[in-house]
Amino acid sequence: MRQVAADRDKYAEMLQLLAGQISTFKPTAFSQVLEFVHEMERRLALLSDERAVVKTLQEWPESKVEALREIVGRRRELTELLLALDCTAWEPRPNIHDELQRTIDALGRVQPQVEWYTRSMDEMSRRWKTHTLLFDFKILDDIRHASVPMAKHAMRLYLTAHERWKTSVKIDATSTKKVRDGLESSLRFAFRCHQFAEGFDEEASSLFAGVHEAIANMDTRADS
Numbered sequence: 001m002r003q004v005a006a007d008r009d010k011y012a013e014m015l016q017l018l019a020g021q022i023s024t025f026k027p028t029a030f031s032q033v034l035e036f037v038h039e040m041e042r043r044l045a046l047l048s049d050e051r052a053v054v055k056t057l058q059e060w061p062e063s064k065v066e067a068l069r070e071i072v073g074r075r076r077e078l079t080e081l082l083l084a085l086d087c088t089a090w091e092p093r094p095n096i097h098d099e100l101q102r103t104i105d106a107l108g109r110v111q112p113q114v115e116w117y118t119r120s121m122d123e124m125s126r127r128w129k130t131h132t133l134l135f136d137f138k139i140l141d142d143i144r145h146a147s148v149p150m151a152k153h154a155m156r157l158y159l160t161a162h163e164r165w166k167t168s169v170k171i172d173a174t175s176t177k178k179v180r181d182g183l184e185s186s187l188r189f190a191f192r193c194h195q196f197a198e199g200f201d202e203e204a205s206s207l208f209a210g211v212h213e214a215i216a217n218m219d220t221r222a223d224s
Contacts, residue, residue, distance in 0.1 A: 004052045011046060015057060018043055022068070023061045030136035037072045040065070064131045071128060071135055078117065078139045081110045085146040087153045096157045100182065103154050104189050107147055111196055114143050144197045148204050151193035155207040158182040162214040180218050187211045 008015075022040065027033050047053045054060045083089070084106055093099040121137050128135060158179065165171065165179045190208055194200050200208065 003048045004056070007047050007049075007053050008056050011053070014043060014046075015054070015060075019057065019060050022064055023059075025064075026132040027134060030134060033068070033071055033133060033135075034075070037068050040068065064133075067128055067131045067133055071133060074124070074135065075139070077113075078143065081113055082139065082143045082146055084110055085143065085150055087150050096161055096182065097178075100154050100157055100185060100189070103150050104185075107150065107189070107192065107196070110143065111192075114140055114196075147193040147196045148200060151190040151197075151200070152204050152207055154186040154189050155204075155211050158186045159207065159210055159214060162218070166217075176218065180215065183211055183215050183218070187215070 018040065025036055027036065044050050054062070087103060087106075090102065093102060117137075117140055121135075121140070125135060125137075161179050161182060165175060168175070187208070190204070190211070194204075194208075
């Protein structure tokens with residue numbers, strides 16, 4: 001308790017000034033929110049027990065502080081979801097089946113959370129607006145669009161396998177089934193990404209058509 005009292009006295013002027021700045025903070029850009037919270041946290045970190053010290057203040061804007069921290073936490077969480085879909089940063093798996101499964105699993109973890117944010121963002125925006133705060137939900141679009149490179153990655157894996165299969169000296173039923181099943185799996189995954197991203201770019205559309213063609217090619221050879 002002595003330390004709390006000492007902090008209250010030592011930082012009284014700073015805390016009074018900070019309380020006023022928080023109360024009147026009205027950002028016009030989301031970058032301002034991040035910068036403001038960074039500085040707010042730097043100052044509050046000086047306290048030995050933040051909660052105990054600010055409880056002694058008469059006009060501490062606790063609810064707005066909580067809203068600011070929630071906003072930064074939400075941004076951090078969404079940034080992590082975006083990074084989770086960056087397949088260019090992955091260490092390659094030992095076989096293409098495992099690599100495809102990793103892309104499927106990554107989207108499976110991210111998609112439900114993005115859908116929750118999409119359903120909840122209006123309510124969150126209204127709540128934060130009561131504190132004159134804003135949030136840039138454009139990152140949800142960035143996450144959705146990040147699934148398109150994943151679809152390309154998955155389709156390229158099995159299009160490459162299909163090219164090897166076509167030029168193989170010995171084609172057996174087991175290898176044929178593995179390649180065809182992989183092509184189908186990559187096609188289904190790519191369709192999920194198309195729905196999630198609400199569209200493909202030209203390259204992804206071309207790869208999608210290429211996978212369709214590869215499957216048809218295998219079926220034709222099987223029938224002949």
